[in-house]
Amino acid sequence: MDYQQVKANLNLHAVLRNLETLVACDGHAADIIKEWQVTLQFSVFRGPTLFLTFENGQCKAGEGAHPSPDVRLFFVSAGHLNSMMDGKGAPIPLKGITRLKFLTKEFPKLTDRLEYFLKPDETLLADDTYREVNTRLNLGVAAYAVRELATWDPMGKLNAASMPEGTLAIRVLPDGPSVSIVKENGAYAVGEENPKDPMAVMSFRDMAVANDLMNGKCDAFTALARGDVSMKGKIPMIESVNLLMDRIPHYLE
Incomplete structure (x- = not known):
């Protein structure tokens, strides 16, 4: 699978599906969609598909065809979708043309x-509430990106080949978000x-440590040496996932 195709998979399944998490943890986002009763289907020709259902003040993401x-939004290629995500293109509406105002003004x-939280600066990260939402979103992006990279990215497939079978839990202590791969x-x-x-379990001491690592403000080796990050169980599983996470910036800047 080429670069554009892998990036399209990440944009749909790791980034856009994160709207579900955003609505769940950000009051402003929840307020934006509180009156929405709509399902949007995103489809790439010979590529990934995703749908988002907004109902009763919630957002739910699903894969495949609803x-x-x-509303049905079609993209003629992976590059077409990526252009939209980069703010340089627009989808082809195959259904729901009467909801044009919603697509151009509301959505x-x-x-x-979402972009506001995924592209932080130092001033924004100084706010505890912002930092928590940013951490939750980054954790979600990372988990689904690992899945996509291990499945489709040529280098990622090589890294994942040595990953032992089983479940890896990634946790933010003491009671922060967690995901599993x-x-x-x-x-x-x-x-x-x-x-x-x-x-295997990889744990971050607290939200601040997790956020610093995910935003590249400190390295994993230093965090391990300080005891800010702990690893237990099958360490090769954690090492493989870390290598896959290192591939994310290659596709998502």
Whole structure:
């Protein structure tokens, strides 16, 4: 799979699906969508698909084709989708043309809010509330990006080949967000938030440590030496996932 195709998978399944998390943890985003009753389908020709359902003040993401979306947005290629995500293109609406105002005026308010949290600066990160949302979103992006990279990225597939099978839990202590990554029968998935008896666990001491690492403000070796990050269980599983995470900036800046 070429660069544009891998990037399109990441943009849909790791970035855009994060609107679900954004609405759940950011009051302003929740306020934006509180009256929405709509399902949007995103489809790339011979590529990834994703749908977003906004209903009763919540956002739910799903993969594949929704049986009856209100709006169907089509992209002729992976590059076409990536251009839209970079703010340089627009989708082709195959259904829901009467909702043009929603697509051009309302929905961008939510995606702009997502970008606001995913592209921080030092001033924004100094705010505890902002930092927590940024951390939760980054953790979600990382988990789904690992799945996509292990499955489709040529270098990522090589890195993932040596990853032991089982479940890796990534946790922000003491009671912060957590995700899990599962390898089973050679396939990769994002698992339960708090899996029972994972094969390996990587823990961040607190939200500030997790945020610093995810935003490149400190390196993993230093954090390990200070005891800010702990690793337990099958360490090769953690090492493989860390190598996959290192590939994310190659596609998502």
